[in-house]
Amino acid sequence: MSQSEWNTQPVTGEWNSAVNWSPAELPASKAVFNGSAQTVITFAADSDAAVESIEFSESAAGYTFTFGPGKVPGLTISGQGVSNTSRKQQSFIVAATSSGHDNPQLVFTNNATAGTDDIYYCAGPISEQGYGGGVISFCDNARAGSARFKVWTGAEPPPQYRKENIPSTVGGEVSFSNSSSADSANFTIYGSLGIDGDTFANVVFHDTATAGKATFTNVGGTVAGGDGGNTQFYGSSSADRGVYNNWGATHEKANGGDVAFDSTASGGDGHFYNHAAVVAGAYGGVTSFNNNPPYMDAAQGASAGNGSYFNYGARQGEQGGGGHLEFSAKYGSPTGADATIVNYGSAIENKSSAGHTIFSINLPSKYFPTAGNAKIWNHPGSGEQGAAGYTEFSVYSSQNGSGSGSGSESFPTAGNATIFNLGGCTARAAGGYTVFSGQSSAGGATLIAYGGTNGGYGGRIAFYGESAGDSAKVCLFDDGELDIGYHTAGVTIGNLEMTGGVIATELGSEVSGLTVTGELSIKSSHVTFRLGKQKEGGFAFNKPYTLLICSALSGLTPELFQANSIDGVEPSFAIVGKELQVTFTQQ
Numbered sequence: 001m002s003q004s005e006w007n008t009q010p011v012t013g014e015w016n017s018a019v020n021w022s023p024a025e026l027p028a029s030k031a032v033f034n035g036s037a038q039t040v041i042t043f044a045a046d047s048d049a050a051v052e053s054i055e056f057s058e059s060a061a062g063y064t065f066t067f068g069p070g071k072v073p074g075l076t077i078s079g080q081g082v083s084n085t086s087r088k089q090q091s092f093i094v095a096a097t098s099s100g101h102d103n104p105q106l107v108f109t110n111n112a113t114a115g116t117d118d119i120y121y122c123a124g125p126i127s128e129q130g131y132g133g134g135v136i137s138f139c140d141n142a143r144a145g146s147a148r149f150k151v152w153t154g155a156e157p158p159p160q161y162r163k164e165n166i167p168s169t170v171g172g173e174v175s176f177s178n179s180s181s182a183d184s185a186n187f188t189i190y191g192s193l194g195i196d197g198d199t200f201a202n203v204v205f206h207d208t209a210t211a212g213k214a215t216f217t218n219v220g221g222t223v224a225g226g227d228g229g230n231t232q233f234y235g236s237s238s239a240d241r242g243v244y245n246n247w248g249a250t251h252e253k254a255n256g257g258d259v260a261f262d263s264t265a266s267g268g269d270g271h272f273y274n275h276a277a278v279v280a281g282a283y284g285g286v287t288s289f290n291n292n293p294p295y296m297d298a299a300q301g302a303s304a305g306n307g308s309y310f311n312y313g314a315r316q317g318e319q320g321g322g323g324h325l326e327f328s329a330k331y332g333s334p335t336g337a338d339a340t341i342v343n344y345g346s347a348i349e350n351k352s353s354a355g356h357t358i359f360s361i362n363l364p365s366k367y368f369p370t371a372g373n374a375k376i377w378n379h380p381g382s383g384e385q386g387a388a389g390y391t392e393f394s395v396y397s398s399q400n401g402s403g404s405g406s407g408s409e410s411f412p413t414a415g416n417a418t419i420f421n422l423g424g425c426t427a428r429a430a431g432g433y434t435v436f437s438g439q440s441s442a443g444g445a446t447l448i449a450y451g452g453t454n455g456g457y458g459g460r461i462a463f464y465g466e467s468a469g470d471s472a473k474v475c476l477f478d479d480g481e482l483d484i485g486y487h488t489a490g491v492t493i494g495n496l497e498m499t500g501g502v503i504a505t506e507l508g509s510e511v512s513g514l515t516v517t518g519e520l521s522i523k524s525s526h527v528t529f530r531l532g533k534q535k536e537g538g539f540a541f542n543k544p545y546t547l548l549i550c551s552a553l554s555g556l557t558p559e560l561f562q563a564n565s566i567d568g569v570e571p572s573f574a575i576v577g578k579e580l581q582v583t584f585t586q587q
Contacts, residue, residue: 003030003055009037015065015075016044027051029079033060041065043074052079053112060086067105067134068126069096074105081113081145090115094123094134094172097158101175101204104137111140114147114185121147123172124201125154128193132158133172133201140178144185144214149174151187151201151229155194171201178207182214182242189229190219191257197225207235211242211270218257220277220285221249228257228285232292233265239307240268246285248277248320256285256323262292262331264300267307267339274311276346276353277320284312284321284355289334290367291326298366301332304339304374311355313346313389315382318353322346322389325357327369329412336374336417343389343432345381354387355379359412359440360394368410371417371445378432380424380456388430391419393467395438411438414445414472421449423480424456431480433460442472442493451478451500458502462486469493471517476501485532487512496550499523505547507566507582508534513546520552522560529563531571531582541569541586548580 004027010020018024020038030053039061043049047070054077056063067074084090094105106121108114114121123134133153138144153171171192176182182203191200203216211231218229228249233239239259246257256277261267267287274285287309289302304327311323325341327334336359346353357376359369371391381388393412414436423431431452436442442463449459458479463469464486471494474482478500484491485506492515501524505512529547533539558573561580565571569584 003032005032005034006036008035013038013040014042014044015049016047030055032057033063035059035061039063043067046070046072047074048072049074050076050078053077054082056084056086056090058085060088062088062090064091064093067094067096070105073107076107076109077112078110079112081108082115082119084115084118087118089118089120091120094136095126096134097126097130097132098135098170098173100170101135101137101173104135104175107137107139108142109139111142113143113145115145117146117148117186119147122150123174124152125172128154129156130154131156132170135173135175138176138180140180142180143183144181146184149185149187151203152190153193153199153201157194157196158199171199173202173204176205176209178209180209181212183212185214187214188217188219189231191221191228192223192226194223197227200227200230202230202232204232205234205237208237210238210240213241215243216245218244218246218259218285220247220256221254222251224251224253227255231259233261234263236264238266238268239270242270244270244272246272246274246287246323248275248284248318248323249282250278252279252281255283259287260292261289261302263294263296264302266303267305269305270307272307272309274323274325276312276314276318276322278318280319282320284323286324286326288326288328290332291328291330293331296332299333301329301334301367303335303337306338308340309342311343311357311389313344313355313382313387314353315347319348321352322355324355327359329361329365329367329369333367334369336371336415338372339374341374341376342379343377343391344379345389345432346387347382349385349387351387354381355389357391358394360396361412362396368412370413370415372415374417376417376419378419378421378434378459380422380432381430383426384428386429388432390432391434393436393440395440411440413441413443415443416445418446419448421459421461421480423450423452423458423478425453427455429456431457431459433462435462435464436467437464439466441468441470444471446473446475448475449477449480449482449501451480463491473497484512484514490515492517495519497521497523498527502528502530504530506532506534507539507545508536509538511545514548516550520550527561529561529582531563531566533566541584544574544581544583546579546581549578551578553578553580
């Protein structure tokens with residue numbers, strides 16, 4: 001490979017000037033940098049320089065390469081890439097105002113690599129008070145190596161935002177396309193600095209690009225209404241084995257750092273850490289699925305893959321929203337696939353301060369999310385005032401509609417997931433819980449509620465509204481609870497296993513009872529019901545209410561069941577065919 005050497009006494013610092021090189025022609029193969037009196041390298045306006053590799057020798061100084069705005073890439077590296085044996089940091093600073101990933105200033109293509117951890121790349125605006133940001137692009141099979149990247153944006157709104165009131169999401173960006181990889185690089189990504197909360201820095205994966213083993217730090221938002229740093233996956237790209245830290249916001253009404261999966265992208269085997277916000281009124285870090293365009297076919301969507309997702313509640317003085325995971329299904333039908341999801345509790349009272357996972361749709365919609373085969377752990381709150389970690393399956397109405405279809409035939413479902421709701425482990429600590437509301441469904445999931453210890457409350461499973469139990473299996477231990485009292489009609493499930501446990505419902509004109517179509521397994525000396533009177537009224541003494549319907553009841557005795565008194569009147573139970581009935585007989 002022929003090579004060109006940067007002169008020790010160049011005339012200028014411009015790459016595109018042949019007199020600065022030996023021999024006196026622009027490098028096309030290998031560009032070598034040794035010691036030099038000029039270590040700030042610039043590029044001519046609309047430069048389209050191209051080289052196969054850049055090498056910093058053992059005697060090289062610490063160089064800084066600066067790229068400004070341009071209609072074409074200032075430099076394309078297409079061969080071996082960048083290598084550094086100098087032990088000094090080499091810096092590539094892309095400071096521009098781009099219109100997206102198709103307008104890069106620095107490009108790595110073919111099999112080029114960005115080099116080792118002593119090579120630093122920065123993509124951002126021309127100044128902190130400027131707008132937008134520059135773009136570094138990896139194409140074909142190019143790799144980010146183990147280099148370090150900073151990605152940020154400026155405080156000024158982009159021109160189209162200022163003139164037409166149209167938000168722009170073009171900040172500094174590192175883009176991976178085709179089959180390129182982030183390799184084992186390290187990325188720090190920052191959010192909005194100004195009033196345009198939709199402009200933030202991005203690391204974006206397209207096509208079949210992968211994140212490799214890279215590390216991504218998405219910094220939480222620092223201004224009101226602003227977003228945090230973002231890592232985004234589109235097409236069939238994959239998070240691979242990357243590590244992702246999404247930090248909570250540090251300013252009221254700001255959003256946390258974000259990883260977003262759209263199209264049919266996958267979480268791969270990635271590890272995702274969604275942290276709580278520092279201040280009250282701020283939002284925690286988030287990982288989301290199908291929350292952004294483009295629209296997918298109804299059955300298609302992004303996947304959590306085999307990833308591990310950790311959602312942290314507000315602890316250690318944090319006062320804001322908890323880290324969370326969203327399967328929003330606005331533009332596709334995402335799945336929890338084979339993920340491991342952990343929702344930790346909070347030390348403060350606000351529900352949203354806990355770590356949580358939400359599977360939801362806004363009606364009308366042709367999309368729906370499923371928990372797939374995921375394993376989900378909902379942890380208890382921290383202390384008496386703390387909020388517990390939770391998983392929620394929800395359906396919301398929308399007056400304007402989502403624009404994605406004329407109606408919905410499917411709703412959020414727990415699929416074949418296993419969801420563990422852990423009891424509190426200190427006095428009066430709330431247990432982790434799972435809630436189904438709207439027309440959501442438990443599918444064929446296994447739902448487990450464990451009892452509390454040391455005076456803590458049990459884990460909880462709740463069905464509200466018109467939600468469906470379908471063929472799910474419910475397992476209750478100790479004071480773990482199944483709450484169906486606020487359901488609009490009776491709840492039907494597949495199987496019920498009770499080693500202790502509590503079933504809660506309300507009595508009145510329309511009793512929400514429980515139907516078990518499959519196996520009823522009771523492994524304790526008694527079954528406990530927690531009964532109340534419906535707020536709408538209709539409760540009557542001396543009237544039998546059906547609490548449970550199951551063919552297996554015929555082999556049991558009424559003495560197995562117990563409940564609380566109501567207005568000082570004790571309950572009496574009877575088994576009538578396949579029904580368990582309770583009556584509060586008033587003398």
